């Protein structure tokens with residue numbers, strides 16, 4: 193038997209907002225090499241809180257009667273490949289669906305999760321157009337995220353990945369990034385998520401709708417005020433009739 197340790201970031205036994213239509217528990221895995229200015233989980237981007245894998249599996253088991261799925265978030269959960277695969281595998285054995293929220297910089301982990309049929313839903317953050325990516329994130333990440341996007345898109349098309357969405361966290365002044373990211377993402381579900389930092393006034397739901405009006409995709413809008421809303425612009429309706 194292999195003893196696997198988890199660099200643990202936290203556990204929420206019951207959440208009704210992390211997976212639309214489901215009650216889930218959420219496991220946070222500690223550590224992320226990126227430093228987004230808007231990160232909501234800065235306390236777990238570094239440091240160490242090592243737990244045996246069985247301890248974390250027991251936390252999930254404790255929620256088993258309340259939930260139909262488990263979300264792995266962070267930090268960056270795919271950074272801990274062995275631990276994430278073991279936790280996802282244990283969750284599947286409990287007949288729980290598995291969701292992963294990722295920045296996409298560890299495509300090998302995503303590939304392994306998909307090939308082993310251990311992930312049912314993946315939310316991939318894309319943070320900027322590719323030309324700006326490495327500068328913005330302060331590392332050589334663009335090819336890795338592109339590989340993750342291709343892997344997820346192909347796997348979603350083939351049915352290996354049942355649910356897949358690209359999440360764009362959007363801040364005032366960066367509205368022009370959206371058409372570039374949406375074009376690169378291709379024909380997948382797009383989420384426009386209201387970015388919140390202390391300094392900038394967040395974009396409102398109406399402002400996000402105006403941005404979505406320029407896209408040929410129906411998009412999900414996510415705001416603090418309104419939660420999640422599916423929005424279809426006239427342009428996206430016309431485009432979908434042509435498809």
Ligand code: SF4
Nearest residue numbers: 224226228231267295
């Ligand atoms: S990639 Fe995610 S976890 Fe890492 S700093 Fe950015 S928002 Fe936080």
